[in-house]
Amino acid sequence: MNPGRRLLLASAGAEAGAGRSVGGQTRRDTDRIMANSIVSKNFTALSDLHPNMANLKIIGIVIGKTDVKGFPDRKNIGSERYTFSFTIRDSAAHFVNVASWGNEDYVRALSDSFRVGACVIIENPLIQIKDLEREEKFSPATPSHCKLLLSENHSRMKVCSNYEVDTKLLSLIYLPVKESSDYYSLGDIVANGHSLDGRIINVLAAVRSVGKPKYFTTSDQRKGQRCEVKLYDETESSFAMICWDNESILLAQSWMPRETVIFASDVRISFDKFRNCMTATVISKTIITTNPDTPEANILLHFIRENKETNPLDDEIGSCLKESINLSTIDDVYTVEQLKVKALKNEGKADPFYGILYAYISALNIDDETTKVVRSKCSGCGSIVNEASSICTTCNRDSSEFKSAFLSFDMLIDLSDHTGTLHFCSLTGSVAEETLGCTVNEFLAMTDEQRTALKWQLLLERTKIYLKVSLLHRARARLRMSVLSCKLADPVEASRSLSG
Structure with missing residues (x-):
């Protein structure tokens, strides 16, 4: 433990003495x-x-x-x-x-x-x-x-x-079932890498995001489920923890991202060869304490609250870049052909429109070395930074003036259904991370073979896609299709919506 953290712990311990900490x-x-x-x-x-x-x-x-x-x-x-x-x-x-x-x-x-x-x-x-x-x-x-x-x-x-x-x-x-100081930081786990592979350890971390449970049937017809939780702390911006049992998944669904701290006792640490990174897995020995009342957890909680709005590097695309539309308010379902007709009718209107599309990803060039998938963006406005000059052309700031740049997914995909194809739909930032199931750093660490395997996991799967359609008056491609969410579709829901 570094000296600075010891001082923080001593301070937090004094402040928390009258609290629930025991x-x-x-x-x-x-x-x-x-x-x-x-x-x-x-x-x-x-x-x-x-x-x-x-x-x-x-x-x-x-x-x-x-x-x-x-x-x-x-x-x-x-x-x-x-x-x-x-x-x-x-x-x-x-x-x-x-x-x-x-x-x-x-x-x-x-x-x-x-x-x-x-x-x-x-x-x-x-x-x-x-x-x-x-x-x-x-x-x-x-x-x-x-x-x-x-x-x-x-x-x-x-x-x-x-x-x-x-x-x-x-x-x-x-109260955690282990000593409150008996844990690895996420940075320590990443730094130790293969030496921790297979070890059972304790982890204190904040919840960055909780994925939706994914259900499957094994080859011997047993039902299974899986849920991925992304964790972070002062030392690491994203770390995956996998839940395979229903009880831990139910518990995870109650966590509020960027507001919840967990102490996970006895999780298994392993090296994920596919993503080329370390991950944690909840096992039958694991006991997870939500929002533990300990000095160490209070320090971490203070950290995530202080950095919730002010640190775009922890937010990938920054609060200024996030789409503010509430997805639950979007209920218009289109086919590709209907969406194109709607866009033509909207020509001349400044406001974008939103819709749901049940379609397949028909083009996803994430394993093509000639295609840019990850780009450097300005933390001030979110625009792409010119890599040669290190200048944000939107802010007109050079690298000595604008805050910092961060890496973000920025790619174009094609979406197809039985009526046609939408070319060059924009898939960026955290939406791209959720769609691909990995962070930018995890993606950059993949081999070409791993990226190809990831691509074929996603291609030609029926997905439910929320789209924002904007008219660009001065652009050659007059329509801009921005993907707001892209997740596997429920077959019954898709069939009912399309038939309706």
């Missing part, structure tokens, strides 16, 4: 208060668990949860048993893993009844000594030597309303 004496006080609260309500504290106990009643807040999975039942050939697990906490220092086994209806109903952040009361669980070597390889590491088992016949679980629960218990959701 450390040292504050942590002991919280444990004592929680223990007194639990005893007074006839609950058994997690710190007191041992295998010979019976008829227990335990209360805790859920800090982690896995998906339901089915396994062949060796006792009943041809049938399956189902299971899922979660982690509960009743004090700063104590949390345990809970597993449920049973038939599909029971296990799925139990799993669907709560999410991370819920407070639950568990009655009559079975207490077992956990096998450290075997279980903590796939489950979150806990300070307890015990684990809890829930069975349909003997155990009961109730989800509590937050109004019924002591606020001290609710506040535990903001």
Whole structure:
């Protein structure tokens, strides 16, 4: 850790002393208060668990949860048993893993009844000594030597309303399960590169963007899902974290980009050969704390708030370049032919119009060395900077006067449907990043073969495209088609919209 960061941490620690952060004496006080609260309500504290106990009643807040999975039942050939697990906490220092086994209806109903952040009361669980070597390889590491088992016949679980629960218990959701200073910065991960490949580490970072979940079916007909979250901090502007399970995807969908900080305990770091960069993956051991109340997280939160509006380099295309139109207000659907007719009718009008197009990307020259895909842009106005002279012709500023330049996607694509083709549609900035699924730096690190593979992933896939159509009076190409969003289309939605 660098000296400057140590000073910041010391300062933040002093300021956060009266907050929710728990450390040292504050942590002991919280444990004592929680223990007194639990005893007074006839609950058994997690710190007191041992295998010979019976008829227990335990209360805790859920800090982690896995998906339901089915396994062949060796006792009943041809049938399956189902299971899922979660982690509960009743004090700063104590949390345990809970597993449920049973038939599909029971296990799925139990799993669907709560999410991370819920407070639950568990009655009559079975207490077992956990096998450290075997279980903590796939489950979150806990300070307890015990684990809890829930069975349909003997155990009961109730989800509590937050109004019924002591606020001290609710506040535990903001405490990471690892020491608040025990993490890698994103810059450290990138700098260490291959040496961290396969390692399981902790990460503290801010959420830059949350992708939409993508659903798929494997070759053996199993359903799957995937969601990519882009993270950033003071040391790295973009870093991918992949979620493969439904529980972590649901949690990620609740995060507000550029307003949320997460502490991800026990994520797997790996080198992505396709994108030629390091990535993080949420695994069954991972516990993610949203907006942790720690000095380190408070510093990062202050950083992202300070830089939210003022640092265009973290925003790729800058706030002045972003399209302000709300996509949800665009509902006119066109074919290519209808869009061209509409553009002709609008000739002579200064205002642009907007529409939705269900089409294919029919030309995407991202692997052609003669085609410029990434350009240097002025951070002041967003215009392309002349690479030879380093001058922004729009601002008329030279490199010593304008703030700085940043790299951004700036490319032309063709869009086609059954009625025709729109040539030279503009795909730029963060919209291009979302469409390609990579940042500018990740793209520049790709080999020609990787760029070609990426191109063929996107070509001839039915997409839902939001377009802005502008008339350029003095340009040779009189129409400018700007892509505002380009994502895979839902086949049913596309069919219904086109038939309507």
